[in-house]
Each structure stands twice: as C-alpha cells, then as structure tokens.
Amino acid sequence: MDSRQDVFENFEVPDPIRIQKAARLVRAQLSSVRGIALLECGVTKGGLADTLKNEGARCFGVDINPRDVPGVAIQQADLNLGFPKFDAAFDVIFAGEVMEHLFDDEKFVQSARALLKPDGILMLTVPNLVFSMNRLRMLFGMTPLFAYALYHYHIYTRSTLEDLLRRNGFEIADFTSSHVLFSTRRNKRFGRIFEILGDLFPSFGAHLIVCAKKI
Numbered sequence: 001m002d003s004r005q006d007v008f009e010n011f012e013v014p015d016p017i018r019i020q021k022a023a024r025l026v027r028a029q030l031s032s033v034r035g036i037a038l039l040e041c042g043v044t045k046g047g048l049a050d051t052l053k054n055e056g057a058r059c060f061g062v063d064i065n066p067r068d069v070p071g072v073a074i075q076q077a078d079l080n081l082g083f084p085k086f087d088a089a090f091d092v093i094f095a096g097e098v099m100e101h102l103f104d105d106e107k108f109v110q111s112a113r114a115l116l117k118p119d120g121i122l123m124l125t126v127p128n129l130v131f132s133m134n135r136l137r138m139l140f141g142m143t144p145l146f147a148y149a150l151y152h153y154h155i156y157t158r159s160t161l162e163d164l165l166r167r168n169g170f171e172i173a174d175f176t177s178s179h180v181l182f183s184t185r186r187n188k189r190f191g192r193i194f195e196i197l198g199d200l201f202p203s204f205g206a207h208l209i210v211c212a213k214k215i
Helices: 003-008 017-029 048-055 105-115 132-139 158-166 188-200
Strands: 037-041 058-063 072-076 090-096 116-127 170-177 207-214
Touching: 017 048, 017 090, 017 116, 017 170, 017 188, 017 207, 037 048, 048 058, 048 072, 048 090, 090 105, 105 116, 105 158, 116 158, 158 170, 158 207, 170 188
Parallel strands: 037 058, 037 090, 058 072, 090 116
Antiparallel strands: 116 207, 170 207
C-alpha cells in the first residue's frame, strides 16, 4: 500500500461545504436518493455516504485505511490496485479529495465507469491549482495551497479535470467549487458569500466539484 497516505489514517471531513455541495448536485440529478446504490471512495465520517444514508441511500465505501462508518458497508483496499469486488453496479460513485492521491487517475476514472449503471454519476472533488489565492501566491513564487503536497500525484484545473472525464466516457452534468477565498468554517457571514461565489465562479474555487454522467 502507498505509505504516503498513512497521514489520513484518522481522517474526518474537515470542511462540510464540499460534501453539502456534492450532495446537492446528486439530488439535482436524481429523482430520489432513496434506494440508490452509492459507493464512496475514500470513505470517512461526515462524507457523502454518511450524509445520504440518512436519506435512504444504500451506501458502500472503500478506503486504503481501516474505516468504520455506521450504516456504510466498507471494504479496505488500495485503489491503486483497482476496485474491490462488489455484488451490484452503482448509481453514484463519489471520490472526495481522493483522485489526486492515486498513481493513475485515468485508470481510476475508467474503472469507476465500469462499476456505474447506465447514466450513472461520478462525483469528484479535487484541489484546484488555480484557486484564487494560488494565482496570487504563484505570481510571487510561493507554493500553491491545497494542490501541492507530497502525497498528491496529480494537480488539476477545471479544464484538465473536464478533459479527463470527457475522454473516458463521461459528460459534464454540473460543475461548482467549494469557495473562492474562505468558507463558513472560518467565518459564518463572509464565508457564506465566498461559498456562493464558488458556485458562480468555480474556476477560482479552492476545491473543484464536478458531477459527470456516464455515456
């Protein structure tokens, strides 16, 4: 297994806005969440499966580290070696801040597509290299926030993420981002404004959030 990911052994979602927005996009694409089969890659407490299980979704998870999320059937596996076996196809596969940690992101997208039902949805969130603050930081020779890390193997912008999905059999159904400066975790009043701006100007957002449909 990739030892660089050991730092996430006790990981829980630090900023719920990404999960809230991902859940909103899923609800917008489906007539109902109740009864759908959802697989969360990089499953954790506070994640999408942990959220939508309360709305009647049948939730599964996979993670490189041991996980225990009540109501979610979890398998421990290194996605660099491929997906573990599941008995059913999925309506939704979600990978929140996961794909940048994998050696081969193209292989991951192709494998996820094979597990989806016809018209199934792949939901991804990834750090944005050209986040508004990063544009200023890089202008002055500073390392970009979020996108660069020793345990990241890929760096994304909106265009590179969309290109990856389109060339592997997906169409972009919706696109947003977490926030353009800071979120409500830091400041409730102004963070909400910056979260709304993240919807309006996703290319400037800290974390890109894309909903892609299998074709």
